[in-house]
Amino acid sequence: MKNEPLFIAFSTQKGGVGKSTFTVLVASYLHYLKGLNVAVMDCDYPQCSVYEMRKREVRQLETNLHYQSKAIALFDSLGKQTYPIVCAKPEEGIIKAREFLANEPTDYNVVFFDLPGTINNDGVIATFMAMNYVFVPMAPSRMSMESTLSFIIPANELIAEHSDLNLKAIHLFWNRVDGRIKKEWLEHYEEVIRQFGLPLLKTAIPQSVRYDKEQSIEGSDAVFLSTIFPADKTLLKGSNLDLLVDDILEVLHLTPKL
Template sequence: MIILIGNQKGGVGKSTFTLLLANYLTQLRYCKVTVLDLDPQQSIVQQYQKAKLLENKEPYEVRSASLEDFPTLLPALHLNPEELTLIDLPGRLDEDGLIPVVSSADLVLCPFCYDEFSFGSTVLFSVVLQKINPELELAYIPNRMMANLSDDTLQEVDRQLGKFGLVTYGLPDWIDFQWVNTLHTPEIVLPLVRRVMDQLFTRYLSFLLEDLSAGELNDD
């Protein structure tokens, strides 16, 4: 299964969310995960390399790639249907080579913020994705939520994005999220993270565990 994490609006925390999701899936759901970093900034790859320098055992593999590389990588991504591939997308819709990536995806997770510019960019991002791949599942993760958001803004943004897909529980704007890396999610944010990830897992991914259990029973 190929899961894209992206938004064309920078600063919404998509790379941090990718790490949170990878940590959750491997450490709490015991899934096999590979992260493919297609963002030119390569922030996830940098985190991964730092962890390797400290000689820690990585719970999942992180690979660096470009959009141009993706068509040659795609056959390998489909070899093991039980493995989840998380792809951190570039932040621009006009990047050459985006169409094959979106066309191959099963699910897009879109972190966003409750400001006007982020909302407009998220809607445009969603429209373009659905034109490329009409069967694509979309889910939206409110991120870096400020305490002074009005209920009217929350409800209207959620209503509009709800036309495209699921809007999950939100993640607050806490400095502790800056300490997320390829090995660790801070204990203080875990309850909030689990709430969001459990919601996504139940909606989109729980069938994977059912398939795995059925396969193990058949092997026995």
Template sequence: MSTTKYISISSQKGGVGKTTINILAASAFHFLAKQKVAVIDCDYPQHSLKNLRDKELELLASSPEKAAEFMAMGQQAYPIESCQVKDALGIAKEMDGEFDLVFIDTPGTINIDGILELWKQLDYIFMPLESDRLSVEATITYARMLEHFVKGKPDSRLKECYAFWNKHIKSEKQDFYERTEEYFAEEKIPFLKSRLEHSVNYKKDAMRSTMFPLGKEFQRLGISGLIKEMADTIYGPAPAQSLEAVAAKGDN
């Protein structure tokens, strides 16, 4: 039986951080936890994840310093395949057994040919949401739909869908966050404890590099906590697999 796990940071809401967090997670598991990672970018036609990789490759080709820095890591970058949603399942199945983790970046809409079949290929979905009523409502609708049409179906691998806060603002009154988490608990939609902070750092190219690991920002902003929680979810909290090393290495 294949041990490849298929993961998507996804939602039916645009702009909540799906692509950003798919990259953060893919890069953390690949560069820091040394897992064999691949990415499928089926956010057609924007393909922002694949475009980021192409820009980074151009930069490497034009900057001997950057190229030397990359070579010094002694590690290849992970593959990124771009396609339309309807073709993603075929690509995902070809990757089966070749990789430990496959991250799939999907569009911020659900009315697309092939999306239901693709969801059924996923082991875990992590749903970022913002402290905004529309974002919360969209996440509840998305989770209910996955529960109804995907989870538990005989041809589906989907084990669980977890919500988590992105763009968390610490200085904001926290009762909206608390009330939302209580409501999700009543609805039996699990919530991760980690919150990714809102930060202007996300405007920096280094925050969404597909070719280099995150540096000390990794420790901050809730990122290492989120990756650790994802690792525990995907692999179980066994010490050997819990990726404590990810957080430790992010200290550099």
């Protein structure tokens, strides 16, 4: 009998804060570096940016011998291929995920859901509440804070009131923290978060262009953001992605296989 995978989402009401980026980065990290089996439900319909990213990367592999050989070596060492990405309407995300899992021989540990940036209808809200855990990237600015808290506080109150919900916890984490931001500002924001009883992960992600670094079309550049490769070790240093993944694994009570 298969194990029941965890349903996880990176979700936020503030656009451009990194939900799709972290869906890809953490899924790839867990699948390729931690030995876990993951799948992605791309419910950011109709653009399905994660699904389209995979298609784009596969096309690039067809003409780039460097990435071809790198992929072959990676999959041979792991004994498995890329993780699956399924495009679905947000209100159908759970049904499509269940159908996918029922027809798969693989025993999955985690299914990531990339949800729309705006949760503005009952179907999307139902999918959001069907997650086991939600992680919310948040920029240290007043606009991002207000948008995030107006979205998260009611959901967190529902969790506190209804112990029978699938959604067990919502965890915030800092993203795009500029080194010039004053420490007292972060401390002020964190005090506000504590007052609302919202959990905040220990790791903060710095502002860095590496988080947008995909594989090149013709070159052999190191890759950070990819559905086919894990973040390159040379780019991991100082990114705090490895620390974020450790925080998330601790929340999920998951043990890496590698």
